[in-house]
Every structure is written in structure tokens, then in C-alpha cells.
Amino acid sequence: MESQSKLTADLIRQRLAALSSKSVASNLGWFFKTGPGEYGEGDKFLGVKVPQSRSVAKEFQGSNWATILELSKSEYHEERFCALAILTNQYEKAKDKATKADLFDKYLSLYETGAVNNWDLVDATATRFGKELIGDSEAIEFLLSRARDNNLWVQRSAVILTFPLIAEYELLPTLVICEELIDHEHDLIQKAVGWALREAGKKDLKILREFLEQHSASMPRTALRYAIEKMSERERRDWLSRKSLAQQGRGH
Numbered sequence: 001m002e003s004q005s006k007l008t009a010d011l012i013r014q015r016l017a018a019l020s021s022k023s024v025a026s027n028l029g030w031f032f033k034t035g036p037g038e039y040g041e042g043d044k045f046l047g048v049k050v051p052q053s054r055s056v057a058k059e060f061q062g063s064n065w066a067t068i069l070e071l072s073k074s075e076y077h078e079e080r081f082c083a084l085a086i087l088t089n090q091y092e093k094a095k096d097k098a099t100k101a102d103l104f105d106k107y108l109s110l111y112e113t114g115a116v117n118n119w120d121l122v123d124a125t126a127t128r129f130g131k132e133l134i135g136d137s138e139a140i141e142f143l144l145s146r147a148r149d150n151n152l153w154v155q156r157s158a159v160i161l162t163f164p165l166i167a168e169y170e171l172l173p174t175l176v177i178c179e180e181l182i183d184h185e186h187d188l189i190q191k192a193v194g195w196a197l198r199e200a201g202k203k204d205l206k207i208l209r210e211f212l213e214q215h216s217a218s219m220p221r222t223a224l225r226y227a228i229e230k231m232s233e234r235e236r237r238d239w240l241s242r243k244s245l246a247q248q249g250r251g252h
Contacts, residue, residue, distance in 0.1 A: 005066035057085035072115035126160035194226020217246035
């Protein structure tokens with residue numbers, strides 16, 4: 001079984017390598033900030049575009065966990081992406097709750113191993129696996145534990161996992177997590193918070209406005225701009241003006 005898993009993983013690697021491009025790899029390395037001191041420092045890219053990686057993942061969506069785990073340990077971003085895409089495909093196709101729960105636990109374990117180490121890997125998967133939390137009375141407690149983790153990607157997942165909840169009008173988890181992370185210093189968390197608030201606002205603008213009444217003056221401008229992006233130009237100017245006035249007041 002182990003040797004078969006290794007063979008399958010090697011075959012997936014070969015498929016991805018055949019699609020690779022040095023120029024694309026260079027662009028991806030820049031885009032995902034892999035330089036010294038940047039959030040993606042040291043990550044390596046083959047130069048495979050996302051639709052191509054997804055196509056390979058679909059071809060091998062029947063791969064077992066050992067194969068997925070083998071790929072998830074790769075130094076190459078696209079191989080880890082493919083591992084996560086396979087797992088996500090399996091989750092979405094699973095019919096019974098026990099299988100889904102098992103795949104969800106496996107997914108969470110890939111944060112612990114470091115396989116999930118950039119925002120695209122979080123966003124492409126948490127927006128799907130978050131379905132596991134719909135109707136879960138313990139969802140907020142679970143998400144808060146992730147929001148309070150020291151790992152940036154675990155923290156971002158706390159926000160992005162709420163997106164399927166937003167789709168079902170379960171907005172409270174999003175509001176709680178956004179409030180927990182409202183003062184986070186990293187722009188990747190600020191953007192996630194603003195994005196989630198914007199999506200919640202599409203479902204209930206009144207709730208978004210109430211959140212902004214409480215937090216707009218102090219929340220990072222990046223998060224605020226994302227949150228109000230779909231509002232009218234007049235209302236956007238109003239919220240930004242309030243923030244500017246609050247900052248001026250603190251300056252004095």
C-alpha cells in the first residue's frame with residue numbers, strides 16, 4: 001500500500017512537472033512574497049497555473065490519504081496545492097457525515113504539519129471545508145481557538161472557514177471572529193476580516209453597519225476598506241471620514 005501511494009504521488013509530480021514553466025514560477029514567487037522576511041519566505045514554485053493544478057487533482061481525486069500526505073510534504077507549492085485540492089474534492093463528494101468529519105480532521109492536521117503555508121491554500125480549501133461547521137453549536141468556540149493560534153494561516157482559516165456559514169445566514173460566528181481579530185497587525189488578516197464582513201453585509205447590511213458603528217474608528221483602514229467595498233460611494237466616504245476624524249481626535 002505504501003509503495004503504491006508513493007508511485008501515485010510520483011505520477012502526480014510528473015504530471016505537474018510537465019505543466020511547469022520557469023517564467024510562471026518566477027512570477028508566482030514574487031506574487032506570493034517568497035523573499036527574505038516576507039510571509040511566504042522560502043516557498044518554491046514549479047510554475048503551474050491553478051486551473052492546471054486543479055485538473056491534475058481531479059484526475060487523481062481517488063488518491064488515498066497516504067498519497068495526499070506524501071504530496072503535502074513537498075517543498076513545491078503546487079504539489080501541496082494539489083494534495084489539498086484532492087482532499088477538498090473528496091470532502092465535497094463524500095455522502096456520509098462520518099466520512100466528511102474524518103476528511104475535515106485530516107484537513108486540519110495539514111495546518112499542523114505546515115502544508116498550509118500561504119493564503120491561497122487557506123482560501124481555496126477553507127471556503128469548502130467550512131461547510132462542516134454549519135449548524136454546529138460549538139463552531140464559535142472552535143473558530144476562536146484558531147483565531148487565537150500563533151500561526152498566521154490558522155488564524156486566517158478562522159475567518160475563511162465562516163464563509164459557508166455566511167451563505168446560510170449564520171452570521172454570528174463571522175462577527176465574533178472578526179471582532180477577535182479586528183486589531184491584528186498583519187494585512188493578510190485585515191483583508192480576510194474585511195472580506196468576511198463585506199460578505200456578511202451582503203446578507204444583512206444592518207448587521208454590518210452595527211459592527212462598523214462599534215469598530216470603524218479603531219479598526220485598520222485595510223479591513224475597513226474591504227468591509228465597505230460594496231456600499232454606495234457616499235456611504236463609503238462617510239465611514240472613511242468617520243475613521244479619519246477619529247484618528248485626528250486621537251492625534252490631539
